[in-house]
Structures are given as structure tokens and as C-alpha cells.
Amino acid sequence: MTHQAIEISGTEIPVIEYRNERVITFKNIDRVHQRPEGTASRNFKANRTRFVQKKHFYLIDNAKKDEFRLFGIDIPPRGLTLITERGYLLLVKSFTDDLAWEIQERLIDGYFRAKAYEQTRPEFSESSSGLSGELFDRSADRFEKALKTVTLMGISGRREALLTANRITRETTGVDLADIIRPELKKTTPLKTGILPCIPSVTESELIRFAELWHSEYGSRSVLTRQLCELTEGTDVNIPPGRCDTRFHKIKFGKMLSKLDGHQIGHYRITGAGKKRNLRLWRLKLADEK
Template identity: 40%
Template sequence: MEDSSKRNSVQIAGTDIRKIEYRGQQVVTFAMIDKVHKRPDGTAGRSFRENRERFVDGDDCIELTSDEIRRMSLEGVLPRRTARATLITKRGYLKIAKTLGDDKAWEVFDEMIERYFAVEQIVETAKVVHLDRAARETRLFMRQALQIAGLAGLAGNQRLIAANRSTRKATGFDYLDSMGIPHMEAPQNDVLLTATDIGKQLGAISAIRVNHLLSEHGFQIGGRDSKGHGFWKPTEKGIKAGGVMVDVERSNKTGQARQLRWASNIVATLRDIIGGEAA
């Protein structure tokens, strides 16, 4: 049953009251408020009706359906033959308590918040902590997956798709789906090539010669990092020709470095250039 009452009780200001839960939150009836505040029957209900415009349906109060009233009557939460019934949430109780503003009311109010509604607060706090921890772990896993995909030579859509697939499998969270991108077109499964790889396919020419050709014809430019290490990066022309920067592990295992790699179609481009030079 979706709407249920729990038969545990709590003592408030020396009075035992039964805890009622409705759709995952603690609620009270007008009779319960009158009982713990030791007010004449009908006091809380009258206060509610006199200030009805201040109460928001669903947030402060819940008007029960006939089926819900019947079920709660059978459970002993409501008197039998109840025609209409309203449940009051924690927020609604705070509003009613304001109208019972004597010293005794404040004492009861404190106990109600600390003891009756305490379980609801603990559950909500636990949910927030759990979700926050899960979100951090998911973000960390996605970053690591992107790095590994880059080390494997993947780039662009391929890199993102592979990292997202790995993250979804490990954590259950799909970044692309959450962004409204249920499908992303993956480029053809093209292995990215180093200058050495390109040289082998061009007839065993050296990587130095390949880099010279790429630089001379405007596909890449050279530079040096903060430690004086030389590197190549693609020009706009080079990016259009399939040049991408990827993260790779240094040969001495001392960390990662950025390296320029190329889509396989660059081989045909350079072959045409070499053929033109030979002619």
C-alpha cells in the first residue's frame, strides 16, 4: 500500500502519540496536535480553517481521498465513519503551532521537531550525503575513463563514447543521456598514427622526415613546454586533416605528455605531396 501508517509511537510532553507516515514523510492529524498540546478537541482544526489561505495543498496539508480515509480508519489512525480528513505535514504543523503561542506550546513544539519529525530529517540528510558522495565518485570515474581512452589513442566522439560507456557500466550513470544526447555518432574506427607509424606506411621514411613534411606544408607547428621539451601541435589546416592532441604516458614512466597523432587519411595526403615533389 502506497500510503501507510507505522504502529510505533513516541512520547511528547508526557503524552504517547502514534507516528503516522504518508508517502515517505511524517504527518499528524488535528486530533494529535490537540492531544500533545493539551488543547480542547477541535482547536487545531479550527486554527487551520481560520487560516486556510496560508496553507499550501501538498506542502502543508493533504486532503485524503475516501479510499485513503477508509484504509486509515481500518488501521486505527482515523476514527471509524470519518467523512473527511486532512493530514498535516511538518511545514503545516509549524504554521498551526504559531497560533498556539504560549510557553507550553513552545515546549511541545521543540519536542515535536526534535523527536516526532527527527526521523524524516535524518533520512533526508542521509539521502543528500549519499547522493553527493555518489556524484563525486561518478565524476572522478568519468575523468579517469577519459584519460585512459586518450592513452589508448581515442579522440573526439570515440573518446567520449568509450569513457561514458565505461562510467555507465561501473556506476549506472549515463552522462550523455543526462544531457539529452541518447545517441552520438561515432566516427569510423580509425587508429590514430604517430609520425613513426606514418613513415612506415610511406615506405620506411623517418619520423623526422614526416614531421618536416607536415610542418613544411602547414599541418603542424613546433614549440617547447615549460621544461624545454619540444612538441608538435596541429594548425587549423592540420586539425581539418585529422590531427589531434592525445594524452600519452612518457616512455620513462614519469607521467603523461601531450602528443600529436593523425588520422590514417594523412598518409594518402603526404603520399601525394611526396609524389608531387618527386615529379
């Protein structure tokens, strides 16, 4: 039986899906990151208390071995741990070399989120008014390929990726699928995607890393400034700069978050979420979420 696989930076890994999301084994994390076998597993065991089952990982019982054989995966008698996207982002906190940063980006876009991008095509295939079947099929195929390409090149916002793929399709086939099917897609939104405000002693790459940590820990839930201030303790992410154990540092960190309110950072956007007992709350949304 032929199993679906994806190539990430020259390494082919099998596509494994469980409970409608893509997951990955420790072995394949090590292979893609070019780490000695057992590295990802040791990191997981060393920080086991930080991982939540069904959120960061799934423990697959041997009784499900027939189900996973469809993916070309063998479940040993002791069971198998499968890591989710959120779990992966937690697991690779200690992978900070240049290759690791590159692999993380490609694995997120090219593996974990690739299915979501592939599912975009049906949105553009509901209507082909005024088009021949052959031209529409050719345009849809071109759009699908363009969408995969622009996301792999780092365009992470869903709306921006759709519009870029649509522009490529229009220029190469003459068909504007967005005009025909979803003209509202071209309406502008107030998302701040320009240059990020200057934060002393903090680089943009550190901000992106901080956002990934935030999302892996809290998702889109509302959180307090204090919780975010303590998020990077024990990691190599220097946000906020220095320690966060005084009221002064927490206030300074809160001001930094206020500067970033509404701005896109990597795949996400920081927004204010009101107050709780007079304490400021924050949320992290997907960049294209309204």
C-alpha cells in the first residue's frame, strides 16, 4: 500500500492524522531536525509535566495498530506517543540553531498546516459561472499550486496567501477566481501588518518565537500580563529582557504588549481582551482571524 508522505528539507516523512489533526512521531522529529535518534523523546520525558495529553500529545494504544497501519506506522506493544503541532512547538524550544529555525517554519507550514491550505481549494470550486469546465479546472489547479508555494515561502496570513495565489492565477490563466467566487475577500481589513514598533533589546525573531510559545501554552484563551511575563522562564527566549520578578518589570512588559496590540507577529496577532479585576488581559489570534 502507498502511504502519503511529505518532504521537508530533503527528508521524507509519512503524513499521520489523528482526530482530524496532523501529528508526528519522535523519530520523525529527530530525522527532520537531523538530531540523534532519541533526542525528541528525551526532551519530552525531561519536561513531561508541561505536556497535556490530547492537547500536546496523544498516547496511542496497541489496540489501534490496524488503524495506524494505514499510515505505514507500527504501534509497539507499549503504545506510541504522537505529538501535535502545539506539542511540537513546546518540544523544540531547546532547538535554537539556524537549521532548527528553518525546519520549524517548514514543518509548521509544510506539514501541520498543509491540510488546511489544501482544503482552501473547495472554497474556490463552488461556482464556475461564465467559465468552460476546462479553463476552470486549469485555473483551480494553478491556484492550488500557487497557494502551496506562497505559504512555503513564508506568507502565513490566510487572507494574504489567498490573495497572492489568486493574483498568480489571474496573471497566468486570465481568470480571477476571487472576483467570481469570493469578491469580499478583496475588501481591506484593519490588520496592522507593517513594520513592528521598536522594542528595545528585542528582535523580531524573538517576538515570533515568543508568539509561538504563547500559542502553544494558551492558544487563543485570554491571559494576564503576569502569566505572559512568566511564560519564557527557563527558556532561551529573552522576552521580557531580564527577569520578571518585580512589579516594575511587569509594568514594563505590559507597556511592550500595548505597543504590539493589533500587530501581526509571524502567524499571530496580539490583541487586548479587556480586564479582569482591573488587570489587563491579552489574546493571541491567528493573523487572518477577524
